[in-house]
Amino acid sequence: MKNEITLSVIKADVGGFVGHSAMHDDLIEVAKGRLDSVKTQGSIVDFLVTSCGDDLELIMTHNKGVDNKDIHQLAWEIFEACTEKARELKLYGAGQDLLADSFSGNIKGMGPGVSEMEIVERESEPIIILMADKTSAGAWNMPLYKMFADPFNSAGLIIAEGMHAGFRFEVHDVKANKRIYFDTPEELYDLLVFIGAAGRYLVKSVSAKDGEIAAASSTQRLSLIAGKYVGKDDPVCIVRCQGKFPAVGEVLEPFTMPQIVEGWMRGSHYGPLMPCAVQKATPSRFDGPPRVISLGFQLANGHLIGPRDMFDDPGFDEARRLCNTLADTLRRHGPFEPHRLPMEELEYTTLPQVMDKLGDRWEEIPE
Numbered sequence: 001m002k003n004e005i006t007l008s009v010i011k012a013d014v015g016g017f018v019g020h021s022a023m024h025d026d027l028i029e030v031a032k033g034r035l036d037s038v039k040t041q042g043s044i045v046d047f048l049v050t051s052c053g054d055d056l057e058l059i060m061t062h063n064k065g066v067d068n069k070d071i072h073q074l075a076w077e078i079f080e081a082c083t084e085k086a087r088e089l090k091l092y093g094a095g096q097d098l099l100a101d102s103f104s105g106n107i108k109g110m111g112p113g114v115s116e117m118e119i120v121e122r123e124s125e126p127i128i129i130l131m132a133d134k135t136s137a138g139a140w141n142m143p144l145y146k147m148f149a150d151p152f153n154s155a156g157l158i159i160a161e162g163m164h165a166g167f168r169f170e171v172h173d174v175k176a177n178k179r180i181y182f183d184t185p186e187e188l189y190d191l192l193v194f195i196g197a198a199g200r201y202l203v204k205s206v207s208a209k210d211g212e213i214a215a216a217s218s219t220q221r222l223s224l225i226a227g228k229y230v231g232k233d234d235p236v237c238i239v240r241c242q243g244k245f246p247a248v249g250e251v252l253e254p255f256t257m258p259q260i261v262e263g264w265m266r267g268s269h270y271g272p273l274m275p276c277a278v279q280k281a282t283p284s285r286f287d288g289p290p291r292v293i294s295l296g297f298q299l300a301n302g303h304l305i306g307p308r309d310m311f312d313d314p315g316f317d318e319a320r321r322l323c324n325t326l327a328d329t330l331r332r333h334g335p336f337e338p339h340r341l342p343m344e345e346l347e348y349t350t351l352p353q354v355m356d357k358l359g360d361r362w363e364e365i366p367e
C-alpha cells in the first residue's frame with residue numbers, strides 16, 4: 001500500500017523584531033505551543049517552527065494532502081495568534097502579511113507564502129527546505145534551473161542514470177494566471193525565455209520525467225494580491241534530494257553564486273542573495289542584503305529528522321564574502337538603477353503617489 005505524506009511549508013511576516021530585521025522568540029513559542037497540541041491530537045505528524053529574518057516559517061508533515069483546508073486554517077490561526085502576541089509586544093508591522101480579515105478556505109491568495117508537496121516516502125528521503133527574506137518569489141528560478149537543468153551545476157545530469165533523462169518544469173505566469181510545462185533538456189531554451197524574467201514567470205514545481213515531484217516553491221506575490229506594496233514575498237521552496245534527484249550538494253551549489261535578486265530596502269532594490277546560517281538570517285544592513293537559509297531533514301515515516309543548518313558551513317564563506325563585495329558596489333549606486341529597481345518594477349511601491357503628485361508639472365518640451 002502506498003503511504004503518502006504531505007509536506008507543507010507555510011510562512012508569513014506577522015511582526016518584526018527590531019523593525020523588519022528578525023523574529024522575536026515569543027512568536028516562535030506561540031507557534032510551537034499550538035503545533036505541539038495539534039501533533040498530540042494526531043492531526044499532523046510532525047513540525048518545525050523557524051524564522052528567516054522577519055518571517056515565521058511553519059514546516060509541517062501530515063497525511064491530508066496539499067491544499068488541505070484544515071492545515072491551511074491551522075496555519076492561519078497560528079499567524080493570527082502570533083499577530084496578537086506581536087501586537088502585545090508592539091513588534092513592528094504586526095499582522096503585516098495577513099491580507100484578509102478572516103480565513104476563507106485556502107490560505108493562498110490571503111498573504112502567507114505556501115509550498116507543499118505530497119510524496120510517497122522513499123527508502124531514505126533527504127529533503128532541503130529553502131527559505132528567503134527580503135526578496136521576491138522569483139528568487140528560486142535560477143537556483144532551480146541550475147539544480148535540475150544545468151550540468152555545470154549538477155554533475156548527476158550527465159553521470160547519474162536516474163537524472164540523465166532530465167526534468168519537467170511547471171512555470172506560472174503570475175500576472176496572466178496561466179501555467180505551462182517545459183521538458184528539459186529538450187526545451188531548455190524555451191524555458192529560459194520565460195524564467196529569465198523572474199518577476200512574472202515563476203518555477204512552481206519540478207518533477208522527474210516519470211511524474212514524481214522533485215521540488216515545489218511558493219509563488220505568492222504579495223503586491224499582486226494587495227495591488228500595492230505591502231512587503232516582499234520572501235519565498236520558500238521544498239527540494240527532494242539524492243537518488244533520481246540532485247544530490248544535497250547539487251541542491252546547495254547554486255547559492256555559491258551571489259545571485260542578484262529584487263527586494264532589499266523597501267522591496268525596491270536589487271541586491272545579492274546571501275546564503276547563511278539560520279542564526280545569521282537577520283538582515284540589518286540597509287535592511288539586507290537579502291538572505292537565504294536551508295534546513296536539511298531526513299524524513300522517517302513523516303517525522304522530520306533534523307534539522308541540519310546546511311549553509312552553516314565554511315564552504316559558503318566565500319559566497320558570503322562575494323555577496324558583501326557586491327552589496328558595497330550596488331549600495332554606492334544609491335538611488336540609481338541598477339541598484340534601485342526599474343520604474344515598471346516600482347509600480348507597486350510609493351513611486352506612483354510621487355508621480356501623481358507631480359503629474360501636472362510635466363510640460364511639453366518646445367520644438
Ligand code: F6R
Binds near residue numbers: 232263286287
Ligand atoms: C523590505 C522591508 C523593509 C521595509 C522598510 C520600511 O522587504 O521589509 O526594507 O520596507 O524597513 O518599512 P516600513 O515601510 O514598514 O517603515
Ligand code: MG
Binds near residue numbers: 013015020054096
Ligand atoms: Mg516585515
Ligand code: MG
Binds near residue numbers: 053055
Ligand atoms: Mg520578510
